[in-house]
Amino acid sequence: MAKLKSLMSCAANRLQQASGLDQTEARIEIRALMQHSLGGVNHAWLIAHGDDTVTDALRVRFESLLARRIQGEPVAHILGRREFYGRDFAVTPDTLIPRPDTEILVETALDRIPPDQACEILDMGTGTGAIGITLALERPHAQVTILDYSEAALAIARENARQLSAHNVAALHSDWFSAVQGQRFDLIVSNPPYVEADDPHLQQGDLRFEPITALASGTDGLDDIRRIVAHAPMHLKPSGWLIIEHGYNQGEAVRSIFSGHYFANVHTVQDLAGHDRVTLGQLT
Template identity: 70%
Template structure:
């Protein structure tokens, strides 16, 4: 009878051939699927029990999960969650899948928000709530409002608030600023849609399974960033910051947009690959 470690090794080869992922990434995904099939055991448990035999029931369950991944379904959807900034967030097809690049936005926001002072933050287009909830948990003295236009996404965000006990977060249904009229914040953050509507990448990889409304934004991908930026100053306290994640080729355009709307101290932060990823500006 095959052992767990043999099942994992064979599955890694099959997934790599089907997906063209890097070998290390393939092994990580297969371990995650196998842990899930085993009842959400830990990776440490799997390693320690690699010599255990594979039952028919386990094989069937695992093969079903693996087939979905080989067909291209995002592993975050198969598992129903994705790790972000050290925490597990529920993910569904109604939300954007949190990605490592967005952690740059978190790190930049934390640099501008002192840990020992109250702060009001707004997360626009929150999706899973990963950005706003993470900021709330990292800055427990803060009050964070997260908004989304999608009722389905907002339901996921509210569940993540409960799961992670983020008591300083308020979730609102809102078309950008519509539900926070008259309110001001010290920080506004957003990972808005920023892909060009006709971009062929929308029909590739994980993007095929994510909501198009969370991905694409007009002919140049900047429609939502323009809308957010044009209204941001009216919702920021003096000295407050607007921070936007964007595509790696959009840094110059986003800096120009912020300058047009009167922001100062404008700068762009690069991701781990050296690409421009987050642009920020301040209201004086």
């Protein structure tokens, strides 16, 4: 009978060979699948019980999950959750999977939200609600409105807000600004679709399992960003900020879009890999 740590080591090698993940990523994913198979134990438990003999029932549960991952299904979909900014968010195929790079957007926004003052924030195209809910929890004096065109995604966001006790969040069904006509906010954030419609990456990896409407936006990937930036001045208070996540090669183009629509102090923040990731501007 196999030991727990041996089974996990072999599984990590299988996943690495099948998926092209590096060794560290494969081990992290295998650990997550095993923890789920064991009913949610933590990493310390796995280490302490590494020499335990694997039961037939556990092997069957784990191998079933591993087979799904080797076929390409994202771990977040298999587990039904993804960690973002230290919190677990429910995830389904109706939503974009929250990614670590988007934490740059959150941190950039938090730098512009006073921790002890009331303010109004709008999160557009919220998906799981990860951005807006995180801002609401980190800044409890703020009132955060989250929007999405997808009713299915919005249902997940509402449930995430409930599970995380984000009582200062209001969720609205909206085609971008349509549900907030006449309202103005201190800060607007968005991680909109920004992938080129014919980008081959849409047919690779985890992206194959995510909603195309949350990923692609026209021939150059910038259609939705243009729409958001063009209408944002009518929904921002004086000196309010607009902050948008975009692709690594879109910084210059997005800065140009901002500068053409009444925004000053326009600049781009890079991610940990040194790539352009978030562009922001302040309403003049």
